[in-house]
Amino acid sequence: MKKWIAAASLTLGVAALAGCSDEESASEVIASSSAGDITKDELYEEMKKTVGEQALQMMMLEQVLEEKYPVDQETIDAEFEEAKAQYGEQFDMVLSQQGYDEESFKEMLKLNRMQENALVADVEVTDEEIQAEYDKMKKEVSARHILVADEATALDVKKQLEDGADFAELAKEVSTEPAAQETGGDLGFFGPGTMDPAFEEAAFNLEPNVISDPVETSFGWHIIEVTETREAEVEPLEEIRDQVEHDLKLAKADMNQIGTVVRDLLNEANIQVEDEDLTETFDALLQEPVSSPAAPPAEEPAEEETTEDTEE
Structure with a gap:
């Protein structure tokens, strides 16, 4: 659960970045003091300098995932209740420590689940495997x-x-x-x-x-x-089949491939960045990693010449 916290928090914490560039409202004052005003445009520029690239990456990823691998609210609510039951009375404290409220925590769960769905999209499991896993759950x-x-x-x-x-x-x-x-x-x-x-x-x-x-x-x-x-007490298989299947696929999936999956999705999305300060935001993500050149084979040690001892 915690492995997505940094990424999800970034997405949620800078969501305002998406709307700050509207020309009609860019000069709208959002904070004022005796020392002067701060406009939406000024906030956008400052946020762009500090978290602009990371925020844009995460926001674009979320949109791309939402289009191809949507998650229904019922699934997110079920995961939320599971987490709530896991932490018990400490749940609210854990959320607070991580900078979440219930809404933002559900957004994190949604992003997590969409990434999982993308990772397991081509993974197959059989009915027999699903039944065996369910039997084990009992x-x-x-x-x-x-x-x-x-x-x-x-x-x-x-x-x-x-x-x-x-x-x-x-x-x-x-x-x-x-x-x-x-x-x-x-x-x-x-x-x-x-x-x-x-x-x-x-x-x-x-x-x-x-x-x-x-x-x-x-x-x-x-x-x-x-x-x-x-x-063990478990719900009927027909009610939890989708979750059992998802968990089995996730267990089979190569977690190291998530970077490749993300890169392929973003490449397919034909991303165009209009803000000239952010044009290189996706360059590294869209390129295949460069493999380290193979080390040259070690040279065979030269055989030492031997000379027969001769009697002087």
């Missing part, structure tokens, strides 16, 4: 884990557990997870989409009371034990 697992720095240590932890070591005590002794000292590695119940993908895949495929092989994630190496499973 299951929650309670698991505990021990996190260590390397595979060798993880293998040693696994052996100690199989030899009868107490899981909670061993977690307190060797786990690098700070919370392990309090929890003994217990994570409680969780459903799909809440853990690192590799960790989640391992946990959801484990039978209860079976010690996993070492599982590598961005946090380190885990030894996992599922202690219990239960049915």
Whole structure:
């Protein structure tokens, strides 16, 4: 969620830039004091100097995305309610800290979703994959884990557990997870989409009371034990199918390609910039990145000449 904050805030915070250049209202006074007046035109020029290019890029991107990948308000409202439930009583405080009100936060969610839609436009998933993902959503697992720095240590932890070591005590002794000292590695119940993908895949495929092989994630190496499973309450598939499909496509998509997707969309839009101070705004975005030239192959070291020892 937070990865879009800077970009979305920029778009929302300088929205006035779009309307400031109207010739009829450019000289309209928007603030006055005993020291003088400030007009719309003056504000536009000042904003153009500070955030003009970034703002124009984001505003144009939003328009292009809106045309090709619109998002209905029902989807945005659902994401908003999900975020609200996630943060609970702290929700209003989190919005305030990030400089949002409810309206601007929904605008950020909309921009986020449109970019996701563009990224997954050519990604395909099957009905079987959707059904399998939905079936997984109906299951929650309670698991505990021990996190260590390397595979060798993880293998040693696994052996100690199989030899009868107490899981909670061993977690307190060797786990690098700070919370392990309090929890003994217990994570409680969780459903799909809440853990690192590799960790989640391992946990959801484990039978209860079976010690996993070492599982590598961005946090380190885990030894996992599922202690219990239960049915989760989920809406009927026909009501959430679109979201399940979207999430599956997003999981398959190459997130590193978002820059290429944006560049292609902007190129197709045939952008013309009339303000001469902003004519280079899209130059870098519209060009394909230049690949670094390949390093020349290393020269083979010359073979040393050998001379046979001769008797003098």
